[in-house]
Amino acid sequence: MNSSPAGSPSPQPSRANGNINLGPSANPNARPTDFDFLKVIGKGNYGKQSHIMAERSVLLKNVRHPFLVGLRYSFQTPEKLYFVLDYVNGGELFFHLQRERRFLEPRARFYAAEVASAIGYLHSLNIIYRDLKPENILLDCQGHVVLTDFGLCKEGVEPEDTTSTFCGTPEYLAPEVLRKEPYDRAVDWWCLGAVLYEMLHGLPPFYSQDVSQMYENILHQPLQIPGGRTVAACDLLQSLLHKDQRQRLGSKADFLEIKNHVFFSPINWDDLYHKRLTPPFNPNVTGPADLKHFDPEFTQEAVSKSIGCTPDTVASSSGASSAFLGFSYAPEDDDILDC
Template sequence: MANSNPLRSPSSSLSEVNLGPSANPHAKPTDFDFLAVIGKGTFGKVLLAKLKADNKFYAVKVLQKKVILKKKEQKNIMAERNVLLKSLKHPFLVGLHYSFQTPEKLYFVLDYVNGGELFFHLQRERCFLEPRARFYAAEVASAIGYLHSLNIVYRDLKPENILLDSQGHVVLTDFGLCKEGVEPETTTSTFCGTPEYLAPEVLRKEPYDRTVDWWCLGAVLYEMIYSLPPFYSRDVSEMYDGILHKPLPLPPGKSGAVCSLLQGLLQKDQHRRLGAIADFLQIKNHVFFSPINWDDLYHKRITPPYNPNVKGPADTQHIDPEFTREMVPNSVGRTPELNAGTSSSNAFNGFSYVSGEDSFL
């Protein structure tokens, strides 16, 4: 039987994993002033940083290698990097400028997007009117449709992963749970995602296809309209029972178009779900989106319904204070000595990357 992991031979140790061609070893933590914590995740933090060479601001995602290796997540981290490299050409996906590593840490240098998480705005406003929800849902659908065109399933769509830029356009971020190589007729089966947004087929641990992303879009749209995800309960088992077995609750007072879209996206049978037949095209053509000119949307010619009114690239007013109150760890800005322990560094061969436009490197 062929080895199922092309990154590793059956007899290789973790330190011999080859994760792609290496590139640009010159970037280092001391190139930056790290100013504030702006996000946190399982493997590290996201920081606002200013590049000393040109005073430009970036979001730098700093990941601890030892935590990644302990949880055996290096393959997912490299998948995130690969998706970031492929997503540079879409207006609603966060851009990777370059990545580099030290013996202890991995660094993603990303666009700094400071209009705030959709989650942050939803917490503050509870819910949105339909035109605003439609605008965000359309930009997110455009981004998901693009990923699907590259045979990538996103798998973790939720308000925390949807950012607004300084003008109010959507920027999808955090590709750590993406799955590459999922063609239109194929499935995958890894159990992953966020409880409130899991599709029924994932909960049932059945093979699933790219329509899991359309279920998640439905869940996010539902939350934008009704203030909570569908079937939400503090009791997780009760919530899962609702996702698996109960009819979709649609409180009165909303348009028939949005209710129709929600019923189509939150269809428990993935083969009958909206998007199962023609993927993004089927979403675009739904009556709820009839006010949207998709070409204008893609080219950002539609004025966003909400402007974050940020005061400049260092403005953190829309970043959750839970993050910004934290002290920036001193270790993230230090470049370790070359003879520092390197036991884990070979597991991330090929992580470093620089795009052509960043010529200062």
């Protein structure tokens, strides 16, 4: 399990990740003292109140898809917000990509297919993800994709609807977002194209250390695809990274267009969804305590006593629950993820 305590119930709650032990029963009044905080495995950014509540809402819907991280508990104290998430210790895709620089097409195809399946599911719930990048794609203990971090998701976007919030990560922003135009769910397919390009070539497609130049590249530079790739891979990249969102692959029939592209012809999508396909890479973790795929910068850090052992842990839960109405959650039956 991952715990993501988030700072004070003000407009700027902080976020952190830890490795914890989950108690044997589902306690609707869970609090930090119900958990053992074992290790720091990562740290996040600050989030706004609306993002925190949106993330909780999306997380509750994720339990029905194999490639989305699920929420086990959420609770609050007068000082902090906590998410207890599925524990995933195969490492970030970003971690493996940095180590290996690029992936061969079969491996990149497998990850792209599982990610596309997850994005397609979110779209079926009228949710736009908006922050697809290798840092938000985890591998589980078997090597399957687990998409995480739903703070920038936008709910309630019907197939013909648009939204206009400027958000995302610079390297993966779609042109329509940069132009501050209304955009739809096709932004996620642009991001899939950018991630696939990075998996195959080692850098995002329009990358520059100068962010202004990178934005200029995204808006105006033709896509450059280095040699050595199959025709199918090149066509998929060109189709996903089309600067006109109306002409982009996925803009009309959404996930169905992605599934039917020739690049994914080796994929049996039903087998993929049910995890009957053997992942191309095995993280080879020895168990939940194996942290070799986490950055030692975090795992060697002492767990702050303020995360789970502060005066607010003994405060009245009724006093805490009013700050973020509807935030706390506990399942009826606890289904612990084995690894």
